[in-house]
Amino acid sequence: MQSYWFGDVGEGRCSPFTGDVNAMVRHILTISTKMDTFTPPDWQQAVSCGFCNDRADYLARLQAVCIAAAEHSVREHYSGKDAELLQMVRTLDEMDTVINLLSERAADWYMVRHPAFSRKYRRTPANILVRTIREKSRGALGRVAGEIEQLGETRTALAREVSARANDVMPNTSALIGGLVAARLMENAGGLLPLSRLPASAIQVLGARTALFAHLKTHTPSPKHGIIFQHRRVHNAPREIRGRVARVLAGKLAIAARLDYFRGIAAPEFLTEAQERIDAAGKGDGA
Amino acid sequence: MIWIGDVLVSRGEGGVYNERMLGGARIWEPYRSKLAALYHVGKGVELESTMRVLYLGAANGTTVSHVADYSEAVYAVEFAPRPMQDLIEVARRRKNVIPIMADATRPETYAPLVEPVDLVYQDVAQPDQAAIALRNCVFLKPCGYLILMLKTRSVDVRKDPGLVFDETIAALKEAGFIVQETVWLAPYHQDHAAIVCTKPKPVKYGE
Numbered sequence: 001m002q003s004y005w006f007g008d009v010g011e012g013r014c015s016p017f018t019g020d021v022n023a024m025v026r027h028i029l030t031i032s033t034k035m036d037t038f039t040p041p042d043w044q045q046a047v048s049c050g051f052c053n054d055r056a057d058y059l060a061r062l063q064a065v066c067i068a069a070a071e072h073s074v075r076e077h078y079s080g081k082d083a084e085l086l087q088m089v090r091t092l093d094e095m096d097t098v099i100n101l102l103s104e105r106a107a108d109w110y111m112v113r114h115p116a117f118s119r120k121y122r123r124t125p126a127n128i129l130v131r132t133i134r135e136k137s138r139g140a141l142g143r144v145a146g147e148i149e150q151l152g153e154t155r156t157a158l159a160r161e162v163s164a165r166a167n168d169v170m171p172n173t174s175a176l177i178g179g180l181v182a183a184r185l186m187e188n189a190g191g192l193l194p195l196s197r198l199p200a201s202a203i204q205v206l207g208a209r210t211a212l213f214a215h216l217k218t219h220t221p222s223p224k225h226g227i228i229f230q231h232r233r234v235h236n237a238p239r240e241i242r243g244r245v246a247r248v249l250a251g252k253l254a255i256a257a258r259l260d261y262f263r264g265i266a267a268p269e270f271l272t273e274a275q276e277r278i279d280a281a282g283k284g285d286g287a
Numbered sequence: 288m289i290w291i292g293d294v295l296v297s298r299g300e301g302g303v304y305n306e307r308m309l310g311g312a313r314i315w316e317p318y319r320s321k322l323a324a325l326y327h328v329g330k331g332v333e334l335e336s337t338m339r340v341l342y343l344g345a346a347n348g349t350t351v352s353h354v355a356d357y358s359e360a361v362y363a364v365e366f367a368p369r370p371m372q373d374l375i376e377v378a379r380r381r382k383n384v385i386p387i388m389a390d391a392t393r394p395e396t397y398a399p400l401v402e403p404v405d406l407v408y409q410d411v412a413q414p415d416q417a418a419i420a421l422r423n424c425v426f427l428k429p430c431g432y433l434i435l436m437l438k439t440r441s442v443d444v445r446k447d448p449g450l451v452f453d454e455t456i457a458a459l460k461e462a463g464f465i466v467q468e469t470v471w472l473a474p475y476h477q478d479h480a481a482i483v484c485t486k487p488k489p490v491k492y493g494e
Contacts, residue, residue, distance in 0.1 A: 004399045033398040040403045040426050059360060059385075063378060066385045066400065070375050073388040077368040216445055 003031045004041040005065060006051040016051040025069045081169045082192040088162050089187040095155045102148050106133055109141055127152060171266040172256035176274060181230045188227060196261035204250035233282050248281040288326055288333060295326050299356035303377060304349050317475045320350040321410055321436045324475035329468055332406060332432045332483060334358055339404040341426050343391040344411035346370045348377035355384050362401050366390050394423050403428045410436040417458035427486045435482040448478045456482060463487045
């Protein structure tokens, strides 16, 4: 016997599926097919079965069911807690790019208006510079600087939200490496499920794509760390042991991501043990 | 295929992706669509209004909409949710597009939906493209066509595209497929090749 979307067919008999579109969507999402004995459905069977009137009717009903099923799957996919976090991180990173670009441009513009102005030996942070530009410039330049400041404020608020959301969605990973970096790792992997499936060695170099491919193609030294470099234990470690810290940290992150995906709540006993191990690696013990 | 001068077009409702129109027909851009590029650099497969097509890797439904203009029905399989939202919109406007959100590497998940087809068209960014195509040829009628758009860089970025190309053709031949045409899609698409082949007739024992 074969189960098709319009009903079951076998031994010269056919029982059409009765039920509305929603029932049908549930039906087609649960049918299991053995491919070695499978024969594709035939629309004429559906007609002789009494399921539909003709070819056009067959297609129309199939399409209605398939559209409903696809919508259902899309909705399902977006219902995960990580789906929105993913968009938030991407927005955050793009805002950074935009703010930097606009700040650079505004500074260049300002230097044309004030030929004696230079940023050398000043150590002025970009946000202070933008404020100065806003206060001292009239017209569009001042307004652009104002907009950059506004964007900066929105960015700060968004970063706080990302961090809070990451603590909720991925408590273990966030506890080890901080909400923002945890969210970036998740973003780079494409979601919490893909991240939880990555081996530690891949998590270690996540975000170091260019270096990794250069290594694979031209045998340059392999990258020691990607996004996880942003963790203080990695970038504060002396150069010689940075690779080791990164490796240990990545190993614990791989476990943390799996805990986050499958358990979804913090696991204190794992976290204390993992922190100790990472600290030990940073001090130089533990190969 | 419908050509106006040297411009490939299809006839159907326009405005799917702001495509340009020519004499009331929709221009099918070879730089955007690999299938259109195939018709420009090679022969391809003549699409007919009676054809049923299984389209793997349907993406946003851009090429799907053109294929649907020519054919009777298109089963469009796509895995990612974001392009699927666009594909559903295309399906709503066309009677003969059946959107299926599924993984083309697992035909058993959509087997109860797909009837026998005259053409399997595959454009997926996966490493095992020949295997995926062969697995999906249970839906293909005997003597039906398989068009495989080979993304050599998805198979292995380190490998020479020419080598990947040869290996894929060998895999298809080993499965009994008869290779009709192989062509690189340059200058329209880099490192992409089209392989057109036909499914063998079933062997009848005792003949």
